[in-house]
Amino acid sequence: xxxxxxxxxxxxxxxxxxxxxxxxxxxxxxxxxxxxxxxxxxxxxxxxxxxxxxxxxxxxxxxxxxxxxxxxxxxxxxxxxxxxxxxxxxxxxxxxxxxxxxxxxxxxxxxxxxxxxxxxxxxxxxxxxxxxxxxxxxxxxxxxxxxxxxxxxxxxxxxxxxxxxxxxxxxxxxxxxxxxxxxxxxxxxxxxxxxxxxxxxxxxxxxxxxxxxxxxxxxxxxxxxxxxxxxxxxxxxxxxxxxxxxxxxxxxxxxxxxxxxxxxxxxxxxxxxxxxxxxxxxxxxxxx
Numbered sequence: 001x002x003x004x005x006x007x008x009x010x011x012x013x014x015x016x017x018x019x020x021x022x023x024x025x026x027x028x029x030x031x032x033x034x035x036x037x038x039x040x041x042x043x044x045x046x047x048x049x050x051x052x053x054x055x056x057x058x059x060x061x062x063x064x065x066x067x068x069x070x071x072x073x074x075x076x077x078x079x080x081x082x083x084x085x086x087x088x089x090x091x092x093x094x095x096x097x098x099x100x101x102x103x104x105x106x107x108x109x110x111x112x113x114x115x116x117x118x119x120x121x122x123x124x125x126x127x128x129x130x131x132x133x134x135x136x137x138x139x140x141x142x143x144x145x146x147x148x149x150x151x152x153x154x155x156x157x158x159x160x161x162x163x164x165x166x167x168x169x170x171x172x173x174x175x176x177x178x179x180x181x182x183x184x185x186x187x188x189x190x191x192x193x194x195x196x197x198x199x200x201x202x203x204x205x206x207x208x209x210x211x212x213x214x215x216x217x218x219x220x221x222x223x224x225x226x227x228x229x230x231x232x233x234x235x236x237x238x239x240x241x242x243x244x245x246x247x248x249x250x251x252x253x254x255x256x257x258x259x260x261x262x263x264x265x266x267x268x269x270x271x272x273x274x275x276x277x278x279x280x281x282x283x284x285x286x287x288x
Contacts, residue, residue: 013050102154113228207267
């Protein structure tokens with residue numbers, strides 16, 4: 001069962017479910033609320049699903065239209081607490097399969113116009129070949145009962161967004177990430193070829209930080225900075241060993257902006273990236 005289909009699991013989903021309950025109790029439809037509160041219907045749906053947080057003005061208008069303005073202080077505090085959210089992987093996996101998680105990620109990506117990703121460990125999911133993705137899912141499976149074929153298909157479906165010119169992507173990876181090999185050398189050759197091909201897209205930029213380059217920032221962990229969000233504020237996604245983090249507090253998002261900018265300064269981009277990737281590809285091919 002997906003998280004959205006079952007009972008609320010995260011603070012955002014709890015808030016969304018409560019706002020929906022108040023709206024329904026007041027006899028107001030989602031479309032009516034959208035019109036009266038000056039919001040789009042899709043925005044209302046995203047808030048109720050827990051995919052987005054209402055701003056203070058939106059929350060105020062929502063509660064006014066739901067005859068529940070007396071709940072404003074309480075729900076404002078709940079919204080503030082949910083700005084930075086931690087979902088433990090154990091609980092997450094009980095609520096959603098790998099395939100469902102990929103679908104949730106895809107729906108979120110559709111609302112983002114600019115994605116900036118830093119990954120020091122492996123090729124980013126949007127750049128992965130099918131076999132590389134399958135091996136990553138297998139290595140990530142904590143339960144041993146995941147459907148890898150379904151998860152891989154959903155990940156490949158997600159990658160179609162790379163060809164949409166309304167979305168812009170930038171990926172900064174380390175040399176170690178490009179060299180990381182979850183399978184045989186010929187699998188890595190195919191993965192490097194895939195990255196080289198996607199780097200030719202006009203809305204996709206890929207850079208690498210060579211291992212012998214002087215770097216002014218510590219690459220603590222990977223993250224994705226989501227800017228230009230449809231009807232929403234920028235946010236950051238972070239995957240750790242034990243949890244999935246969603247960071248929305250403005251001052252924290254700004255920290256990630258600065259970190260990304262510092263890491264980008266050390267990266268090879270454009271023709272320099274292509275030349276570096278070609279060397280790695282030749283080396284991997286010689287070992288296959």
